[in-house]
Amino acid sequence: MSGDDDVPGAGLCVANIVITIPCFVAAGTEVATLSLVSTLRAVGHGVTVCCYGHYDPAMKERVGTCGGQWHSIDAEHEGRISRWQAIRGMWRLFREVRPDCVHVQFVSPATIALGARLMAGVPMGVLNVHTAGAAGYGLKNRLLFRLTAGLATQVVFVSENARRFWMGAQSRPNAHVIHNSVDTERFCDGANRLDRLAERARHGIPADAAVVGIVGRLVEMKGHRDLFAAVKSLQGSHPNVRVMVVGEGPDRARFEAFATELDLAGRVIWTGLVAPEDLTRVYPLFDVLAMPSRWEGFGLAAAEAMAAGVPVVGCRVSGLEEVVEDGVSGLLAPVGDVASLASALGRLLDDRALARQMGAAGQARVERLYGRPVIEAKWQAFYAGLGLG
CATH class of the missing domain: 3.40.50.2000 (Glycogen Phosphorylase B;)
Known part of the structure; x- marks a missing residue:
C-alpha cells in the first residue's frame, strides 16, 4: 500500500x-x-x-x-x-x-x-x-x-x-x-489561568502596552498590511500600542519590510508558528484581536479569541459577519478601509469597559453557537x- x-x-x-x-x-x-x-x-x-x-x-x-x-x-x-x-x-x-x-x-x-x-x-x-x-x-x-x-x-x-x-x-x-x-472550555480556562503580565514580559511587551493581535497565515488575504497601516495612524493617540503577529507564511518577509517602511519594526512582535494547542496562552495577551481579512469562510481565529474573552475587530466579509455580531461581540469595518479599521481599534483600546463587555458577549456567543x-x-x-x- x-x-x-x-x-x-x-x-x-x-x-x-x-x-x-x-x-x-x-x-x-x-x-x-x-x-x-x-x-x-x-x-x-x-x-x-x-x-x-x-x-x-x-x-x-x-x-x-x-x-x-x-x-x-x-x-x-x-x-x-x-x-x-x-x-x-x-x-x-x-x-x-x-x-x-x-x-x-x-x-x-x-x-x-x-x-x-x-x-x-x-x-x-x-x-x-x-x-x-x-x-x-x-x-x-x-x-x-x-x-x-x-x-x-x-x-x-x-x-x-x-x-x-x-x-x-x-x-x-x-x-x-x-x-x-471551538473548545470553549479550554480557551476560557487558558485565559483564567494565565499570568498575563509575566507572559507578556516573556515576549518583550511592556506592562502598559495595548496589544492588538492577529492570528493566521502570513498571506496577503489576511490583511496584515491594512492592520499595520491602521496602527501607524494610531501612533499619535496610542503611543503604547503593539502588534503581535502570530503565524507563519510565504509573505512574512514582505510584511516585515512593510512594517519597517512604516517605522513600526519596534512595535511588532513576530511569534512565528504557534501550535494550535498553545494558542490558549496567546489570545489572553491581546486587548483586541484584529482580523482584517479579504475573505473568510468562517473565521476560526475570531471564534477562538471570543472564546478567550477577547473582543474582535474584523471586516464585513462572509464568515466573519456570521461569527462576530457587529456592535455586540466586536466591531466590523468595510474591507480595505484602513481609516475605519483604525477607528474601530482605537474605540476598543480607549474604552476598556466596552472591550470587556464585548469580550464577555463574544464568549457567550461562541459557547452557544460554536x-x-x-x-x-x-x-x-x-x-x-x-x-x-
Whole structure:
C-alpha cells in the first residue's frame, strides 16, 4: 500500500471514513479537520486522514493523538506530486480500505478525491466547503464548484454565508451548514489561568502596552498590511500600542519590510508558528484581536479569541459577519478601509469597559453557537442521517 503509515481495514468500526485534504499545516481548516477526527472517533467510526500534498510532520502526529490514522500520497510531504499521481494513490487507498464515505476538504482540488472515490466505488462523498467571498472568484470558480458538488452526495458549508456565496438562493436537500467548532472550555480556562503580565514580559511587551493581535497565515488575504497601516495612524493617540503577529507564511518577509517602511519594526512582535494547542496562552495577551481579512469562510481565529474573552475587530466579509455580531461581540469595518479599521481599534483600546463587555458577549456567543459539544452533536447527527451512525 502507498503512504507512510498503516491504515485500518474495513469491518473494525461503525463505519470507515477517509478525510482527504491537499495540505496539512497549522491553519484553520486543518484544525477543524483534527476536531472532526475526534468527533467521529468518539462514536466509533474509523477515520483516516489522507493528505495528497505538503504537510507539517507535527500536524501529522496530532491526527494520531485525536485517534485517527494517517496516510500520505506524497511520502516526501513536499507537495510535488501530479494530479494523476494523487488520483492513482487515492484510488489504491480506497480500494484497500474500502471506506463507506470519503469526506473531502476544500473545493478547488476536491475533484481529485471525489473522482477517485467514484472510480473506487465508494458509495458516499461529502464535500466540505471552507471558503467564501474570495476576490476574483468568478464564473470559472462557480462552474468548478458546480462540477465538484455534482460529484459529491452531500455538501457541507462552514457558514450560512458560505452557502449563500456558492449557491445563492438555491435550496438543495443535500446541502447543509455545520460551523467549525471551538473548545470553549479550554480557551476560557487558558485565559483564567494565565499570568498575563509575566507572559507578556516573556515576549518583550511592556506592562502598559495595548496589544492588538492577529492570528493566521502570513498571506496577503489576511490583511496584515491594512492592520499595520491602521496602527501607524494610531501612533499619535496610542503611543503604547503593539502588534503581535502570530503565524507563519510565504509573505512574512514582505510584511516585515512593510512594517519597517512604516517605522513600526519596534512595535511588532513576530511569534512565528504557534501550535494550535498553545494558542490558549496567546489570545489572553491581546486587548483586541484584529482580523482584517479579504475573505473568510468562517473565521476560526475570531471564534477562538471570543472564546478567550477577547473582543474582535474584523471586516464585513462572509464568515466573519456570521461569527462576530457587529456592535455586540466586536466591531466590523468595510474591507480595505484602513481609516475605519483604525477607528474601530482605537474605540476598543480607549474604552476598556466596552472591550470587556464585548469580550464577555463574544464568549457567550461562541459557547452557544460554536462550542465543541454543539458542533460535535451536529456532525454525529449528520453522519447518522447518512446511515453511518
